[in-house]
Amino acid sequence: MKTLIKILLLSSILLLSSCATVISGSRQNVEISSEPSSVKVYLNEIDIGKTPVNKNLKRNQEYQLTLKLEGYKTYETKLVKKFNAWFIGNILIGGVIGIMVDPSTGAVYKLRPEEIDKNLKSGTTYKTKSGNLYIKISMQIDPSWKKVGQLEKSIKD
Amino acid sequence: MKLMTKILFLITIIGFTNCSPKLSTNFTNAQPKLSIDDKVAFLDIEHNLPENIIKVGKLRFQDSGFSTDCNFNSLLNKARIEARKNGANIVKIIDKKKPDIWSTCYRLKIELYRFNGDVSSLPQYKLKLD
Numbered sequence: 001m002k003t004l005i006k007i008l009l010l011s012s013i014l015l016l017s018s019c020a021t022v023i024s025g026s027r028q029n030v031e032i033s034s035e036p037s038s039v040k041v042y043l044n045e046i047d048i049g050k051t052p053v054n055k056n057l058k059r060n061q062e063y064q065l066t067l068k069l070e071g072y073k074t075y076e077t078k079l080v081k082k083f084n085a086w087f088i089g090n091i092l093i094g095g096v097i098g099i100m101v102d103p104s105t106g107a108v109y110k111l112r113p114e115e116i117d118k119n120l121k122s123g124t125t126y127k128t129k130s131g132n133l134y135i136k137i138s139m140q141i142d143p144s145w146k147k148v149g150q151l152e153k154s155i156k157d
Numbered sequence: 158m159k160l161m162t163k164i165l166f167l168i169t170i171i172g173f174t175n176c177s178p179k180l181s182t183n184f185t186n187a188q189p190k191l192s193i194d195d196k197v198a199f200l201d202i203e204h205n206l207p208e209n210i211i212k213v214g215k216l217r218f219q220d221s222g223f224s225t226d227c228n229f230n231s232l233l234n235k236a237r238i239e240a241r242k243n244g245a246n247i248v249k250i251i252d253k254k255k256p257d258i259w260s261t262c263y264r265l266k267i268e269l270y271r272f273n274g275d276v277s278s279l280p281q282y283k284l285k286l287d
């Protein structure tokens with residue numbers, strides 16, 4: 001009977017290890033939207049489309065996020081790795097395997113916009129829901145651009 | 158039990174402190190810094206260097222033992238950051254070891270160059286998002 005308990009205990013530890021990998025996965029869904037919309041989005045200088053845009057990103061990497069729109073200042077920030085609290089589950093249940101597996105899959109991290117002196121880059125807001133990251137960016141008008149006119153459709157009778 | 162806690166703590170510390178690949182740099186002729194708008198070309202082993210270039214320095218990416226962010230595209234992105242900081246617009250891979258039984262990481266030897274021409278016209282490797 002004691003052996004059975006030991007086997008069950010060992011199985012539980014093995015199955016419940018790698019907490020963060022099991023709960024969060026090695027990738028995180030990131031949605032980027034902006035005001036105004038239809039802004040070109042680049043991750044590590046790779047064009048990934050126009051806002052709003054979704055991307056499933058690896059948790060074990062950091063990314064340079066850039067948004068570009070004519071007439072607006074180029075927006076730049078980093079998506080950085082932060083500690084994923086699910087990892088603590090390994091320490092609580094003594095999951096040695098989890099402690100090794102979670103960092104290797106990247107599940108020990110969660111992606112967040114970079115903060116400098118605990119402040120996000122101006123114009124940045126974000127929220128998380130069900131592990132997904134939603135970032136909203138307000139683009140700032142580039143004062144070096146001046147409106148010189150406007151083309152209008154002529155209406156013929 | 159105390160020993161177990163110590164081991165877990167040690168593994169956790171090691172895991173958090175060594176997840177980046179080891180980067181060795183050697184800049185012999187740094188040039189004025191480049192901006193994010195300046196293009197940087199990635200020349201893989203099979204791509205040839207153009208003529209009239211200035212050698213800026215060397216980079217070497219190795220596995221620190223617990224590296225996780227060490228795939229090919231990620232390392233090249235890090236190399237590009239170093240290149241711009243030191244005024245180089247060509248990242249030339251001179252030696253590439255793929256992940257194998259000894260390491261789950263790419264290991265690269267890179268040379269950085271400054272080219273006073275349009276680097277986007279050079280045959281090059283296009284960076285991808287993994």
